Amino acid sequence: MKTYLAATLGILIALSQISCTHSRTTAEKDRPNIILVMADDQGWGDAGYNGHPFVQTPAMDAMAKEGFVFDRFHAAAPVCSPTRASVLTGRHPIRTNVANYGHYLRPQEQTLAEILQSAGYKTGIFGKLHVGSAQPNTPCNPGGMGFDEWDIGLNFFDNDPYLSRNGTVEHYEGKGSVVLMDEALAFIERYKDGPDPLFAVIWFPSPHYPHAEVPDGPKLYEGKKHAGYFREITLLDEQLGRLRSELRQLGVAKNTILWYCSDNGGLLAESSGGRAKKGSIYEGGLRVPSIVEWPGQQLTGRSALPSSTNDLMPTLLSMAGVDARLRHPLDGIDISPSFDGSMVQRSKPMGFWHDFKDGDLTRSDQILKAIMEKQKAGVPRPHDPPRLLKDVNEFPDYPEEFSPGHAAWLDWPWKLHRIEGTTYELYNLESDPGEQTDLSDEEALQQHLEDMQQKLLNWQKSVVMSLNGEDYNSY
Structure with a gap:
């Protein structure tokens, strides 16, 4: 095992808190806002625009009609945490030590948020994290990943969630998906008129089990199988519609890239868009909805280009005109040429790998409630230091030929x-x-x-x- 010195860790923590404050050039001020929205467990076929027979997704349908749709878009992994790591790094998640659910993203990784932060973006993340800690004084929290502000759960959450706001845990009332959108919209409104473009990550906890969140109004899908699952998709869709509406009302939609996708295949094989479902690297566990819109660039159309969440980082950097010095090799590629039809074939194959090692169960509300109680009492918090330094400074030594899963x-x-x-x-x-x-x-x-x-x-x-x-x- 290779161990990083404590001093090195301290430097990493300190560097992670530094944001770039250089004066903005005209080109930097004109850079687009970027908002990434992700569902938790929505399959490719679980949306109206992809032909689902009854689930109501008017916001996704409108976004697909007015924006750009990827028909063969894949999650980097068939479960949640690894895919989230791929979005942040552009790399296959096993490279980053997020080989299954519940593992922390290594602080040595270079994230999209860090790059955009250094390029002058104001950065925030809201909702389900599941690749790190919610406590201060660790490089594995969102601050260590390049986010200026955060309000997150450790894993999926439902009604009346416990969330960590910049390291302080609070107990919220209401539907979790609505609460996190409240926080995200407050972030956007707070900084929309500032000198910096915005980068916001909005990761929903729905439609993940236990499906206790329901839309207001008449009870939908009564008598249908898996009604709770589809209700949460409609609730999520309502919040996506709310976001799109607010961006227009706030006057920032025109120069905002909004990208929506899911973190893995759905819970139902029959609407997954391929063989099997979540947890499998057959197509049903990987193929997910993906829609992007940028009204100011009149970005519309549909592409059958095979693509994945690994591609988000290089594509968004290209779209934003950010020339970054990338420290690590990427698995993703820039797929923005597909927008005008000049890229119809992929230049680099895609690799997938699951069950390399077991997941790590994370009970978000239980852990965050205990932390909140300790914070209020001013006593040492639970899970310190193991969760603060989890996956930070120890590295495995697997043989090159190691190939489980x-x-x-x-x-x-x-x-x-x-x-x-x-x-x-x-x-x-x-x-x-x-x-x-x-x-x-x-x-x-x-x-x-x-x-x-x-x-x-x-x-x-x-x-x-x-x-x-x-x-x-x-x-």
């Missing part, structure tokens, strides 16, 4: 699966989007199969080396 290599239209390092399956997604016909034994495809196997193996080795800390040795 289920991995896949998507080089459109071919998708190769590698299960527990030994079993292979090959599908042509263009002719077989449901991944039903395994072609790995087809004689005519053996050379192609071997080439894909080698590329997947090389990629998995690179991921293990990143996890072992190799990417951090150069600085």
Whole structure:
């Protein structure tokens, strides 16, 4: 195990609190605001604009009609925390040590928020974090990830949630999805007229189980299977509509990039958009809704380009005109050329890998309530120091060939699966989007199969080396 010195950790914490204060150039002042909105467990087919037979999603439908839709957009992982890490880093989440739910993003990672903060953005995150701590004095809280302000839960939450506002836990009343939108809109209104563009991350806790949040008005979907799940999707949609409306009323919609997606496939295989559902790296566990709008640039259309949450960071930096010095190799690419149709094929295949190691259960309300009580009493808080320094300064030493779980290599239209390092399956997604016909034994495809196997193996080795800390040795 390799251990970073305490002094190094102290420097990282200090640096994470420094925001850039240089005078703004005209180009910097004109940079777009960026707002990322993410659902928790909404499948590709769980929206009206993708053909769901009854769920009501008028805001998503309008956004899809007026904005730009990615039809083959994938979460980087089939569960929540890893995908969130991919959004923040542009890297496959195992590289960042977020190999499953509940693990913390390493503070050595360079985040989108840090880059935008250094480029003059005012940054905030609201809602479900699930890649770090909610307490102060740790590089694993949102402040250490580049966010100036934050009001977050550690995991999913529901009605009357406990949330941490910049390290101080408060108990809120109301529907969690409404509460977090209240906080996000307050952030936007507070800084909309300031000298800096805004970067806001809004990560909903819905439609994750237990589905206790319900929209106001008549009880929807009575008698339908999984009615609670679909009610929470409609509640989330109402809040997305509220955000879009407020951006227009505040006069900032024109120069705001708003990007909506989900963190993994849905809970129902029949509407997941592919084989299986959440928890699987078959298409049903990865394919998710994705819509982006930028009214000032009249961004409209629809693309079948294969893409993923790894692509958000390089794409947004390109759209915002931010030329960043990236410290680590990315798995994502800039897909903004797809907006005008000049990119119709992906230049870089996509790798997926799940069940590398177990998840870490995080009971958000239970943990945050205990922290709040200790904060009020002025006594040492629970989970200190383990949660404050979790995943910070110890690195594993896995063999390069370590390959547990289920991995896949998507080089459109071919998708190769590698299960527990030994079993292979090959599908042509263009002719077989449901991944039903395994072609790995087809004689005519053996050379192609071997080439894909080698590329997947090389990629998995690179991921293990990143996890072992190799990417951090150069600085």
